[in-house]
Amino acid sequence: MTRLSGGLIDRSRTLSFTFDGKRYHGHPGDTLASALLANGLRLMGRSFKYHRPRGVLCAGSEEPNALVELRSGARQEPNTRATTVELFDGLEARSQNRWPSLGFDALAVNDLLAPFFTAGFYYKTFMWPKGFWEKLYEPAIRKAAGLGSLSMRPDPDAYERGYLHCDLLVIGAGAAGLAAALTAVRSGARVILTDEDFRPGGRLLSETETLDGARASDWISALKAELESLPNIRVMQRTTVFGVYDHGIYGAVERVSDHLAEPGHRVRQTLWRITAKRAVLAAGATERPIAFADNDRPGIMLAGAMRAYANRWAASPSETIAVFTNNDDGHRTARDLAAKGVHVAAVIDPRPEARACADYRLIAGGIVTGARGRLGLTAIQVQANGKSEWIDCGAMGVSGGWNPNVHLFSHHRGRPVWNDALQAFLPGEGGPSGLLPAGAAAGCFSTAAALRSGAETARSALQEIGIAARLPNLPCADEEGYTIAPTFYVPGKKRAWVDFQNDVTVKDIKLAHAENMRPVEHLKRYTTLGMATDQGKTANVTGLAVMAELDKRSIPETGTTIFRPPFTPVALSVLGGGDTGLHFRPRRLTPTHYWAEGQGAVFVEVGQWIRAQYYPRVGETHWRQSVDREARAVRRGVGLCDVTSLGKIDVQGAHAGEFLNRLYSNMMATLKIGRVRYGLMLREDGFAYDDGTCARLGExxxxxxxxxxxxxxxxxxxxxxxxxxWPELDVQLISTTDAWAQIAAAGPKSRALLDRIVDGFDLSNEVFPFMACAALTVCGGLRARLFRISFSGELAYEIAVPARYGHALMERLMELGADLGATPYGTEALGVLRIEKGHAAGAELNGQTTAAMIGLGSMVSQKKDSVGAVMSRRDGLASDKRRLVGLQPLDPAGKVVSGSHLFALDAPRSLDTDQGWITSACYSPHVGSMIGLGFLENGDERLGEVIVAANPLEGESAHLRVVPAHFVDPGGARLRE
Amino acid sequence: MLIPHPSLGPRDAEEFTYLGDSRLLDRPDPNAPDAESAFCDYVFLRDNPAGVHRELWFHEQGDRSWLVVTRDTVTHQVLGAEMARDVALARKGSGA
Structure with missing residues (x-):
């Protein structure tokens, strides 16, 4: 066991968990990574490309190596960083990308083949033969070079989305963030403090330094208690701000119950959209490694991470450690681990002037040139003063310096600038407006500087929005400086890793340089540096530094590294935010929906509406039987159909008629009160847009x-x-689609049926003819609107009542119409009836057709202007001779398929000879065969001609006769009966 | 994005639908001799400036007003918003 004393873990409770099936124990406060280290495990994963054995590199969300699969069943979750997984009792974790086991992985043979797998390997190797990429190479590569696997089952957990607003958003609850939050909350500002960790304190939790002479964790606890007692702050732990968007909008994910075995009644995660007037970016800094030969051995980790594991989690990867650092901070790791009783074999510092800060062997002016121990570090090779020696150790902390976390700052084209003293990029010009970096993210590395920076930044941010804040008394803290000498990699012949997750080595960068892939953008894409799930948080600056050296230029001359959202990976489930299944989009139910459900209707989605498609009856085994019966019922008796979903717009005002004149291509102002007119709207480009009816209920x-x-x-x-x-017109509009339930009663017996519900209203043809409308009452006083309009070609009405009476009206009509054969019909029969009658619908008004094509050219009034009128007269549209026709197969059993293209009988089939297409087709019980509507070149002059409908998708073609588009009652006598 | 609605204050852009260049307010005179080419420009040709742009947004999930929003297309900074109706009336009043 390598559990040390102290730490911020609760030793009074023991948690049991499994890794690769084996049982281990840890404590509350542990992460999976710290618990594995405490159990003596250094090997946690395999690399992406070479399947190299890997241990944990970091202690935070930047981890590239220790990716594990969590849980089982539908909750199985791949590619989770062991460093961010909070330990819970019963946690199941598995290593990834290995077979048959983590210790012995057959595909580790890739490592021996490494000379072939250099940068650009895919581009050079898998080019030929052409078809092989999709069929062979890609699937094989994906299988071999994978990460974790998906459960392939639906996510059982709930997610949600929330909106928050504040004056100041503080991102990060380390020293700077806490000081910023304290400053802001005492000013009375509305504050949100977010932190990705499950415990506030940031880096303070991992250090031994004191605040006002006491342990930092005591100061944090007291501050936390104060913040939690105040109403104007919301402290959000386990919450990652992953992106900055326009106008002070921040995206954040709160992991509400990732730390529980099962969410129970809670959601798993919440997607927050935070609107903040100002924000303080106190995201801290990330350490970077130094590349040297075999620097990816399990047990080699970042020095700051090693210190964090020892101080916060009381875990050491080994009883004997070494440190390789080019800066003062690395020495603290040796100091702290030695103080905890871990043997420090050596500290290697390339700076000749380096000084030890405790009692350990310091090799100043030395470098590490190699490492042994395939499944776990056993020794390192050190070169100093012209001599080389192997030093035994089971773990080594490496520090190549710290990179401020400028990620969010660079989301709006913010360009970081290079700082030579810190050997790092700092936030520079640009960046999201209202986002102010502070603390280590702004290059203030000592605790005292970070505290001051946080408080002062918060004060300036609030000042900008007119809130006066005073600087709080900050605790006395460490002011220690930070000196660093640039050492990014140790030259050598063996492979030295820069990007651990994507297996990019110094050699790969050299190859990219040799092959002239020198701009950072090319370097990245050629080598895949920084393209893994960690986005190169520990790798990018080192990669840039290697390229700069090869190019004999400075780092800022070579380029910079910027970041895009998300800061850390965000699950699609939480981005969906619960918009799944029935919640994917609103479902609109018609007023007769539940009645139709009671009748056993089959429903269909029409946009957001759920409409009855047909009503199967006992004994009907095929949808066509139901639809044919419903269509016949309308032609012979009376059918009832809910048509509420058609849009209804109420237009009122002194200029309502003039307004409609300008919108519809035909005249509407001349319509008499109590009459309805068919209306066709064009788009301003002259094509047909939408059609409907226009009823005039009053002046x-x-x-x-x-x-x-x-x-x-x-x-x-x-x-x-x-x-x-036309803002000068006196007209008002409102959509009343949802306010009125509308039911079509169609068929020769519809008048007889409606006669039974109207309150003393004369429905006779003389008083209420075709295209009449009226406001009236039905069923003994219920206000209603009646329109004598027809979509089916039969005598028909549409009756509208307030939506809440729709269900009752349908029941009443069915009850009173039983002896008349009243039959409900759905959208399918509605379609059959309108095709039989030759009415254009969506399939004909598809945005490519003109009024003339649907036979309504004469409707576009030449006497007045209307939307689209001018453009409808342009050459290209006016000369289009395709016309809507009816189509009928010569063989009554023949098929008519919509989408088929039309050709003259003996013409070759090509685009040049294409004469149109079939828009709608159905089986017509009235005709006794399939029928279709379609647009045909000069169709109005070709009635009776036989043409060919080709359906190359199915390899079929059929002979069809051109007929008038009205298969039913072409003269319209039935409408007017 | 936030849009400063003249009567409702700052509103989230999610509540709006976008149409584009506010030149669509200037529907050409259908009776002019060059009406067809003027409409052709009006319907099909749009400027796409990098910088300040006046554009139409519809508050569809709100009060259903059309707004003319002045926005910098490079920075997404919103410089102002007016009721499109007021803008259109002012233009008609000035004979523009």
């Missing part, structure tokens, strides 16, 4: 209808016309 009052699909869009366009084009 200043019209109700227009739109197709179901375009209801929202037509309303939007009408508002555009009202507000933007």
């Amino acid at each position: 200043d009052h019209y109700v227009v209808t739109t197709t179901t699909a375009n209801a929202g869009l037509v309303y939007r366009n009408m508002e555009f016309a009202r507000q933007c084009l």
Whole structure:
């Protein structure tokens, strides 16, 4: 066991967990990584490409190596960083990318083949033969070079989305973040403090230094208690701000119950959209390694991580350690571990002037040139003063310096600038407005400087929004400076890793340089440096430094490294935020929905609407049987269909008629009160847009209808016309689609049926003819609107009542119409009836057709202007001779397939000879065969001709006769009966 | 993005639908001799400036007003928002 004394773990409780099936124990406060180290495990994963054995490199979310699969069943979760997994009782974890086991991995043979797998390998090797990439290479590579695996089952957990607002958002609860939050909260500002860790304190939790002479964790606890007692701050642990968006909007994920075995009644994670007037970026800094031969041996980790494991988690990867550092901070690791009783074999510092800060062997002016121990470090090779020696150790802390976490700052084209003293990029010009870096993220590395920076930055941020804040009394803290000499890699012949997760070595960067892939953007894509799930947090600056040296330029001349959201990986589940299944989008139910459900209706989605598609009856085994029966019922008796989903827009005002004149291509102002007119709308480019009816209920009052699909869009366009084009007109609009339930009663017996519900209203043809409308009452006083319009070609009405009466009206009509054969019909029969009648619908009004093509060219009034009128007269549209025709197979059993293209009988089939296409097709019980509608070149002059409909998708073609588009009652006598 | 609605204050851009260049307010005179080419420009041609742009947004999930929003397309900074109706009326009033 390598558990040390002290630490911020709760030793009074023991947690049991498994890794690769074997049982281990840890304590509350442990992460999976710290618990594994405490149990003596250094080997935690395999690398992506070479399957090299890997241990943990970091102690935070930047971890590239220790990726594990958690849980089992549907909750199985791949690619989780062991360093961020909070230990819970019963946790199951497995290593990834190895077979058959972590200790022996067959694909480690890739490591021996490494000379072939250099940068650009894929680009050079898998080029030929052409078809092989998709079929052979890619699947094989994906299998071999994978990360974890998915459960392939639906995620059983719930996710949600939330919105928060504040004056100041503080990102990070380390020294700077806590000082910023304290400053802001005492000023009365509304504050949100977020931190990705499960415990506030940041780096302070991992250090032994004191604040005002006491342990840092005591100061943090007292501060936490104060913050939690105040109403104007929300402290959000386990919350990562992953991106900065426009106008002070920040994306954050709160891991609500990732630390529990199962979420229970809670959500798993919440996606927060935080709108903040100002934000302080106190995200700290990330340490970077130094590349040397075999620097990826399990047991070699960042010096700061090694110190964190010892101080915070009381765990050491080994009883004997070494440290390799080019800066003062690395020496603290040796000091702290020695103080905990761990044997420090040596500290190697390339700086000849380096001084030891405790009692350990210091090799100043030395470098590490090699490492032994395939599954766990056993010794390191050190070169100093011209001599080389092997030093035995089971772990080594490496520090190549610290990179401020500028990620969020660079989300809005913010360009970090190089600082020579710190050998790191700091936030520079640009960046998201309102986001102010502080603490280590701004290059203030000592605790005292970070505290001051946090407080002062918060004060300036609040000042900008008019809130006066005073600097709090900050605790007396460590002011120690930080000196560093640039050592990014140790030259050598063997491979030295820069990007651990993507297996990019110094050699790969040299190859990219030799092959002229020198700009950082090319370097990145050629070698895949920084393209793994850790986004190169520990690798990018080192990669850049190696390229700079090869190019004999400075680092800032070579380039910079910027970051895009997300800061750490974000699961798609939480981005979906619960918009799954029935919650994917709103579902709109018609007023008769539950009635239809009671009738056993089959439903269909029409945009957001759920409409009855057909109503199967006992004994009907195929949908066509139901649809044919429903269509016949309308032609012979009376059918009832809920048509509520068609858009209804109420238009009122002194200029309502004039307004509609300008929107519809035909005249509407001349419509008489109590009458309905069919209306066709064009788009401003002259193509047909939408159709419907326009009913005039009063001098200043019209109700227009739109197709179901375009209801929202037509309303939007009408508002555009009202507000933007003709604001001088006195007209008001409101959508009443949801306010009125509308039921079509169609068929020769529809008048007889409606006669039974109207309150003394004369429905006779003389008083209420075709295209009449009226406001009236039905069923003994219920207000209603009645329109004598027909989509089926039969005598028909549409009756509208307040939406809440729709269900009752349908029941009443069915009950009163039983002897008339009243039959409910769905959208399928509705479609059959309208194709039989030759009415254009969505398939015909598809945005590529003109009024003339659907036979309504004469409707576009030449006497007035309307939307699209000018453009409809342009050459290309006016000369289009394709016309809507009916199509009928010569063989009554023949098929008519919509989408088929039309050709003259003996013409070759090519684009040049294409004469149109079939828009709609169905089986017509009235005709007794399949029928279709389609656009055909000069179709109006070719009635009776036989043409070919080709369906190359199915390799079929059929002979069809061109007929008028009205298969039913071409003269329209039935409408007017 | 936040849009400063003239009567409702700052509103999230999610509540709006976007149309584009506010030149769509200037529908050409359909009776002019060059109406067809003027409409052709109006319907199909848009400027796409890098910088300050006046554009139309519809507050569809709100009060259903059309706004003319002035936005810098490079920085996404929103410089102002007016009711499109007021803008259109002012133009008609000035004969523009």
